[in-house]
Amino acid sequence: MAQHVTAPTVRAAKGGTPLVMVTAYDAPTARIADDAGVDIILVGDSVAMVVLGHDDTLQVTVDDMAHHVGAVARARPRALIVADMPWLSYHLSTEDAVRNAAVLVRAGAAAVKLEGGRARVDVVRALVDAQIPVMGHLGLTPQSVHALGGYRVQAQQTEAATALLDDARALAGAGCFAIVLECVPREVAALVTREVPVPTIGIGAGPDCDGQVLVLHDLLGLEDRIAPKFVRRYGTLKADAVAAVSAYAGDVRARAFPSDAESYHLSDEVVAALGVAHDVESRTA
Numbered sequence: 001m002a003q004h005v006t007a008p009t010v011r012a013a014k015g016g017t018p019l020v021m022v023t024a025y026d027a028p029t030a031r032i033a034d035d036a037g038v039d040i041i042l043v044g045d046s047v048a049m050v051v052l053g054h055d056d057t058l059q060v061t062v063d064d065m066a067h068h069v070g071a072v073a074r075a076r077p078r079a080l081i082v083a084d085m086p087w088l089s090y091h092l093s094t095e096d097a098v099r100n101a102a103v104l105v106r107a108g109a110a111a112v113k114l115e116g117g118r119a120r121v122d123v124v125r126a127l128v129d130a131q132i133p134v135m136g137h138l139g140l141t142p143q144s145v146h147a148l149g150g151y152r153v154q155a156q157q158t159e160a161a162t163a164l165l166d167d168a169r170a171l172a173g174a175g176c177f178a179i180v181l182e183c184v185p186r187e188v189a190a191l192v193t194r195e196v197p198v199p200t201i202g203i204g205a206g207p208d209c210d211g212q213v214l215v216l217h218d219l220l221g222l223e224d225r226i227a228p229k230f231v232r233r234y235g236t237l238k239a240d241a242v243a244a245v246s247a248y249a250g251d252v253r254a255r256a257f258p259s260d261a262e263s264y265h266l267s268d269e270v271v272a273a274l275g276v277a278h279d280v281e282s283r284t285a
């Protein structure tokens with residue numbers, strides 16, 4: 001599987017083996033994701049909350065995103081790199097959106113993701129026209145946190161579910177190669193997945209989507225504070241890291257680190273010339 005994953009490859013995966021997408025925000029996490037064989041690395045604007053300590057995703061700019069996309073791209077993953085277009089980078093005009101997406105592509109992204117449905121169709125068309133593959137994002141769209149009144153499950157009533165389906169159809173019609181469905185009832189995700197010709201990638205949208213995405217720090221347990229119901233933790237990296245750093249701190253305080261073997265040494269000749277001593281007793285090598 002040495003071949004790079006591309007937007008057309010992802011598009012063609014509709015209905016096949018489920019697509020695997022995770023977030024990564026830097027070179028080491030991109031290498032972890034790629035060594036694990038994921039299909040898509042999302043440089044999500046969740047970087048604002050997961051890594052940069054903000055309370056929402058509205059705080060990151062195109063330049064912030066380009067910085068993280070560049071770090072991920074320098075890991076040269078086989079996976080498709082998708083960059084989130086941050087809030088207000090595609091809301092002002094289609095020209096502005098294309099220019100901002102181009103910054104992310106030049107930083108190393110092979111596709112961009114943006115939030116919203118029918119209201120974003122013109123932007124999606126303009127990006128596709130500029131040869132930039134676009135992934136849609138519907139349901140709980142975190143950039144709309146204030147408008148939605150919080151982070152909560154979407155499309156729970158008939159009208160909202162129908163609107164979401166119409167949005168998904170519109171995005172697919174405008175040229176999106178895949179659509180993320182976040183925090184929607186399983187039944188709605190299944191309906192959209194059945195009805196749209198492009199892959200759906202779910203997060204908190206049940207098992208019937210064409211793929212799944214999780215925030216890497218959540219699945220690794222590196223983020224161990226709150227976990228929404230849809231997060232499954234596959235690791236305990238935060239606890240492991242705290243234990244490792246605590247062990248290091250204990251060794252430093254007990255003068256058990258570094259050992260003589262972990263130290264550099266002068267040659268006997270230089271030791272003699274300087275009139276200093278090797279710490280021969282504790283030397284191990």
Ligand code: KIV
Nearest residue numbers: 023044045046180213
């Ligand atoms: O930014 C992000 O991590 C996302 C995923 C939750 C899909 O958009």
